[in-house]
Amino acid sequence: MKIATALLSLVLVPVAAFAQTAPQVALSQEEAAIVARVEANFDDSITFLENVVNINSGTMNHEGVREVGHAHTEPFEALGFDVDWIEQDKVDRAGHFRAMKKGKTGASLLLIGHLDTVFAKDGDFQEWRRDGDRATGPGVVDMKGGNVAILYALKALDDLGLIGDANITVFMTGDEEMSGKPISKSRKDLLAVAKSADVALNFEGGAKGEVVTSRRGASGWTLTTTGVRAHSSVVFSEEVGAGAIFEMGRILNGFYEALADEEYLTFNPGVLVGGTDVMYDETATKGSAFGKTNVVAQKSVVDGGLRFISEEQKEAARAKMREIVEAHLPQTGAEISFQDSYPAMAPTQGNMALLEIVSDVSEDLGQGPLKGNDPSKRGAADISFVAPHVLASMDGLGPQGGNAHTPDEWLDVPSVKDATARAALLIYRLTREDAPRFAEH
Template sequence: MEKAVNISSGTFNLAGVQAVGRLFEPEFSSLGFQTNWIALPDAVGRAGHLFAERKGGKGKRLLLIGHLDTVFEGDSERFVRLDTLAAGAGSADMKGGDVVILYALKALQSAGVLDGTRIVVALMGDEEDAGPLHLVSREPLIDVAKRSDVALAFEEDAGKGTVARRGMSGWQLVVSGRQAHSSGIFSPGSSYGAIYEAARILNAFREKLSNEHYLTFNPAVIVGGTDVTYDSAKISGTAAGKDNIIAPRVFARGDLRFISQDQLLKAREAMRAIVADHLPGTMATITFEDGNPAMPPTKGNFALLAIEDSVSRALGQGAVEALDPGRRGGGDISYVSDYLDALDGLGVKGMRSHTPDERVDLRSIVPATERAAILIYRLTRSR
């Protein structure tokens, strides 16, 4: 783990991500896996992924998912042991999880039970920021999922099993109103202005949709006034206005999180209807962009959780319950959960992930590895 953490591998450090892949590649090769670095088109702007595969005929076909990239990097993010904890970029999210995958497989190899199994390890190079071409980047992962039976992901252990993850979508609102002297606002034939219209829309989103379970939407930025600039790539803008002028322009954008594709589509339909109900003298449009898909809770996912619970109890680690999907963000397993049964949260325990103060609980490595090894063993012995 220390070697992996000490390789700076922020998502946009392509050489660093590839270097972490080179660290793990010979380890999987020594276990009889055929390794392959999956290069991506230049337009994607990401490093690629390390895949390792064993072909056999025993039990369920497993897909084990980790990732090589981190949010932060640099000399200040190197591995530092702090008694039972360790600091460093990716120590918990998720180079620690990658180590769990590797050493669980090493344990199975040493016990002589890895031969004949059908396992693919996918260590993704851009989980933290897959970019606008994320579907291109995820094609290799989806292709493997379509010929697998079970996906296990080794994101941070949150104390409960992850049988569902919410998906994420983006939205952008553009509002216009007729510019005029402010003394005429609310008068027949005048405009309510873009700012009132934007406020109406956002508040109506809250009133109509905020009580739906697992559905959230957050306005992240809003700029409005007489002179407005907005950069959608940087999600930033400027605004200026005058007290006596009805504002003609507003831009706003944010995210939309959901538990299923059906919930997403219904939410978008409701939002479009709200936007279309204009105040006098205004116009508004809303556009949506796809992000991470959702991983809905399914019977198959809960069946995997039951096996993990049985393994945990057998090891004396206690019961494992399902984590509230509202407490977990997006992840690579969501891209494949439509094709197979899926379970996440099998990695190490940590804290302060996605901050410069990320920590891993070193005491969690061995229990996580034991749990993963026995879970993989049981699945590769079942049909």
């Protein structure tokens, strides 16, 4: 295993760094045994996956989400983890599954999954179906397959007595697909465990030859413009000015001209209503407007989204947007507000160093090298909340499939074994006494 020299220069947390170990180019006897154990447990892992896929756990089916969570309780307790269920009734969500094993060797790991899917209890897509190496079912790759990779990676290590004195927390949220609000409450417990971890690994569905080293953050913005209501025959006059809709057009075009070419930054005005009388429901993101072609528009509202690669990029974009908003057309006004949602998972030094280690694991398993992703191709996820608080983070470590969030969601069944073996070896290498490790925070 080649340990990245960049590990010696991590700067995400003061005085924290990986230590170097001797290079390793092939599987050790213990590692070969781990892979064999994953193989031996493979059929059981697919049976377990089939069982949990057949439990509907659409985010708002609280009973189903809890049932999927509780299905993991006994298996994790059998591995020596302390398991609890964190209720989230105050944000109208089912809750989160947490399993913890306290230890001192190697890096402190946080392994992340989620129990919920986008498929409602009364929908048509409810069952696991398998045809050879291909399986379909709600959440089969997003992300019950990833949850199974976590469980059976740890089981392979436990079967061989190799978890040892590792410090590992498994956290599976019950509302990843539709987070409870406010975020400060629904992600409070996830953030708490993140702040005591060194490395966070998320097991959303993977892609061949690639893992996720960065994700863009997501936030919202609402822009309201006002104008003087008057007969259109006097529009542009000194007394009436341009009206609310012209002011809205000026601002949106200003955003486009100033920011559209910035790498990894996107902003989208998704809903627009304007006219004489305007009603807009921000929660439902829908509205109505009344106006006439011979009346100057009095009000206009746009609701939009903003995606960014770092907090610095987000704040710089917001500052520019505010600047553009403030330069009004005659007799108009405008106000913009911003709403935070998901932070960015930036492509940090730590993530790049971790990528080298994971890629080495993949190559040693014969799965080929891995590269980091293009962040513009990935949306936000629970790892986004965690990434700013750990020294290194990674996502996309689950099995491969496609068509997530659709009734055609599918899983490449053999890739469950590949993802499990990779996870098991990665956990093993990061939690050994002589493994790459982090200094005390």
